[in-house]
Amino acid sequence: MAQALMNYLDPGAIILGVRAETDREVISLLAERLHALGYVKPSFADAVLARESQLPTGLPLGGVNNVAVPHTDPEHVLKPGLAFATLIQPVAFANMEDPDEKLPVRLVFLMALNDKDKQVEMLQEIAGAIQSPATIEALIQSKSVEDVSRLLG
Amino acid sequence: MTKPKTVLFACGTGIATSTVVAHAVEDALKKRGISIATRQCKTTEVASHVADVDLVVSTAQLPKDLGKPAITTLAFLTGIGKDDVLDKIEAILKA
Numbered sequence: 001m002a003q004a005l006m007n008y009l010d011p012g013a014i015i016l017g018v019r020a021e022t023d024r025e026v027i028s029l030l031a032e033r034l035h036a037l038g039y040v041k042p043s044f045a046d047a048v049l050a051r052e053s054q055l056p057t058g059l060p061l062g063g064v065n066n067v068a069v070p071h072t073d074p075e076h077v078l079k080p081g082l083a084f085a086t087l088i089q090p091v092a093f094a095n096m097e098d099p100d101e102k103l104p105v106r107l108v109f110l111m112a113l114n115d116k117d118k119q120v121e122m123l124q125e126i127a128g129a130i131q132s133p134a135t136i137e138a139l140i141q142s143k144s145v146e147d148v149s150r151l152l153g
Numbered sequence: 154m155t156k157p158k159t160v161l162f163a164c165g166t167g168i169a170t171s172t173v174v175a176h177a178v179e180d181a182l183k184k185r186g187i188s189i190a191t192r193q194c195k196t197t198e199v200a201s202h203v204a205d206v207d208l209v210v211s212t213a214q215l216p217k218d219l220g221k222p223a224i225t226t227l228a229f230l231t232g233i234g235k236d237d238v239l240d241k242i243e244a245i246l247k248a
Contacts, residue, residue: 055165060231073166074166096212096227111169113166116167116168116172120172123170130231
């Protein structure tokens with residue numbers, strides 16, 4: 001089922017054990033990869049950052065290891081793709097539901113989406129994966145792209 | 154056969170989380186024997202789309218006083234509290 005996720009997740013855009021202070025740092029790092037790999041326009045990074053400050057994407061999972069799914073409008077995207085980072089120490093992202101609440105996030109999926117019907121499976125697969133606490137824990141511990149693709153593919 | 158109720162699904166971009174939530178709610182309600190018509194938009198556009206819908210379901214904060222029942226929930230993304238939210242949606246649609 002999660003095979004669809006590995007179709008979008010570029011091995012070149014998987015960064016494990018990122019040390020960052022802010023959500024902006026993490027987003028910029030991942031956006032740079034998506035840009036270098038040809039998924040997004042140069043405007044993508046700034047558009048995601050602007051959106052994140054207005055409409056944050058932290059998803060509360062009820063514990064200390066939460067997930068964020070930053071993304072932005074389709075006009076900044078060339079083709080659908082997914083970048084993924086694990087964070088060595090939690091970074092605060094605001095809660096999608098309540099922007100005043102900050103969530104400690106360990107996993108970040110930066111999505112390049114440009115078609116709601118075709119690429120929705122990307123987010124659907126992410127939602128499926130993050131609903132398993134065991135998968136979350138294993139993703140945080142993953143040491144290689146192979147580990148990640150085993151968990152998500 | 155009564156006319157299906159219309160649910161407007163909203164999120165920041167109007168294409169990402171709202172699509173996932175729309176599919177999840179549509180499927181889950183079908184299993185409960187309820188069919189719905191779905192629409193989608195950005196949270197910033199909800200006020201202009203709300204006139205002929207029965208319920209708004211959003212993943213992000215909505216403007217206040219929409220004049221329609223509205224639920225903000227991440228349950229269909231995180232899995233947490235999904236059944237409770239479905240009960241709430243069902244109750245609103247059957248009212």
